[in-house]
Amino acid sequence: MSRHPESSADGTDHIVVDDLQKVFDVRKKTGLVRREKHRVRAVDGISFTVPRGEMVGYIGPNGAGKSTTIKMLTGILTPSAGRVRVAGIEPARDRTRLTRRIGVVFGQRTTLWWDLPLIDSYRLMHRMYRVEDRRFRENLDRCVELLELGELLDTPVRQLSLGQRMRGDIAAALLHDPEVLYLDEPTIGLDVISKTKVRTFLRDLNAERGTTVLLTTHDLQDIEQLCERVMVIDHGRLMYDGALAGLHEIGESERTLVVDLAEELPPVDAPGARVLKVEGPRQWLAIPAAASAAPVVTAVASAYPLVDLSVREPDIEAVIAKMYEDRAAP
Numbered sequence: 409m410s411r412h413p414e415s416s417a418d419g420t421d422h423i424v425v426d427d428l429q430k431v432f433d434v435r436k437k438t439g440l441v442r443r444e445k446h447r448v449r450a451v452d453g454i455s456f457t458v459p460r461g462e463m464v465g466y467i468g469p470n471g472a473g474k475s476t477t478i479k480m481l482t483g484i485l486t487p488s489a490g491r492v493r494v495a496g497i498e499p500a501r502d503r504t505r506l507t508r509r510i511g512v513v514f515g516q517r518t519t520l521w522w523d524l525p526l527i528d529s530y531r532l533m534h535r536m537y538r539v540e541d542r543r544f545r546e547n548l549d550r551c552v553e554l555l556e557l558g559e560l561l562d563t564p565v566r567q568l569s570l571g572q573r574m575r576g577d578i579a580a581a582l583l584h585d586p587e588v589l590y591l592d593e594p595t596i597g598l599d600v601i602s603k604t605k606v607r608t609f610l611r612d613l614n615a616e617r618g619t620t621v622l623l624t625t626h627d628l629q630d631i632e633q634l635c636e637r638v639m640v641i642d643h644g645r646l647m648y649d650g651a652l653a654g655l656h657e658i659g660e661s662e663r664t665l666v667v668d669l670a671e672e673l674p675p676v677d678a679p680g681a682r683v684l685k686v687e688g689p690r691q692w693l694a695i696p697a698a699a700s701a702a703p704v705v706t707a708v709a710s711a712y713p714l715v716d717l718s719v720r721e722p723d724i725e726a727v728i729a730k731m732y733e734d735r736a737a738p
């Protein structure tokens with residue numbers, strides 16, 4: 409597979425979203441026969457850009473508006489207001505042309521033909537996307553090798569395990585050499601080994617081909633292992649857009665210092681740290697995530713019989729939960 413030529417989109421931005429909105433009019437049953445019209449602002453004025461070759465996490469709680477955004481980026485849904493450009497194309501206007509430039513993987517449903525052997529689905533896609541024969545063969549060979557699909561090609565899709573099917577779906581999304589890949593929960597329900605295979609493949613794909621990736625997931629390890637940048641949305645609004653590391657600061661989270669002493673002692677006294685728990689000779693100390701652990705370590709080591717210590721980074725899920733809590737507080 410070759411790297412994609414330089415940007416054909418807005419400057420170097422491969423995805424451009426400007427004040428994007430999607431409003432659904434829904435009818436809610438309020439009585440036996442009465443129905444009231446009401447509006448759901450699924451996406452409520454979101455703006456962001458993604459440069460070519462970036463891998464970005466797009467996360468948020470259930471119903472936040474993630475899928476609605478992705479559907480507008482693929483052209484399945486037309487925005488109520490605002491502007492979207494993907495690889496220079498307006499998705500809702502030119503969906504067919506865009507389809508050849510993007511790949512989509514929905515973890516919860518397959519794009520493969522259920523009753524056909526995997527290879528037959530790929531052959532159908534070859535024709536549907538009108539991929540040049542040599543390119544198709546090269547892409548297929550590479551996906552088969554890296555996603556370990558060789559022994560599965562003649563197996564009907566319905567007989568594949570979830571992890572095998574997911575790898576099959578990822579290959580299907582890449583046979584036409586898309587420049588942009590949307591991944592919606594690509595590791596959902598997979599075991600640890602399959603998750604690792606999928607993540608390694610995505611990292612290599614991004615590094616080698618410069619594919620732009622927008623990743624929606626509830627598995628924060630996907631984000632931690634794949635994306636330097638993360639966007640957090642809630643109630644259709646962008647709450648955070650920046651480095652993954654910055655989320656920790658926003659959430660004012662804490663790191664945990666686990667200290668093992670030579671004997672059982674009362675809670676240690678170290679400036680800048682708060683003892684969370686004491687269990688025999690082991691104590692758990694909280695320190696602000698943004699602060700250095702060194703002064704606390706020095707203080708403990710000089711005043712107590714320190715045997716061992718380790719630092720635990722804050723759990724990103726807890727950080728996001730804290731961010732929502734802070735926003736909800738009056």
Ligand SMILES: Nc1ncnc2c1ncn2[C@@H]1O[C@H](COP(=O)(O)OP(=O)(O)OP(=O)(O)O)[C@@H](O)[C@H]1O
Pocket residue numbers: 432433434448449450468469470471472473474475476477
């Ligand atoms: N076709 C539709 N008609 C009416 N309301 C809709 C429609 N699609 C989505 N919604 C509503 O828009 C909001 C955002 O939904 P969306 O599916 O984009 O969220 P999400 O972040 O993808 O959630 P999840 O993590 O659960 O998949 C929700 O309140 C949802 O009920």
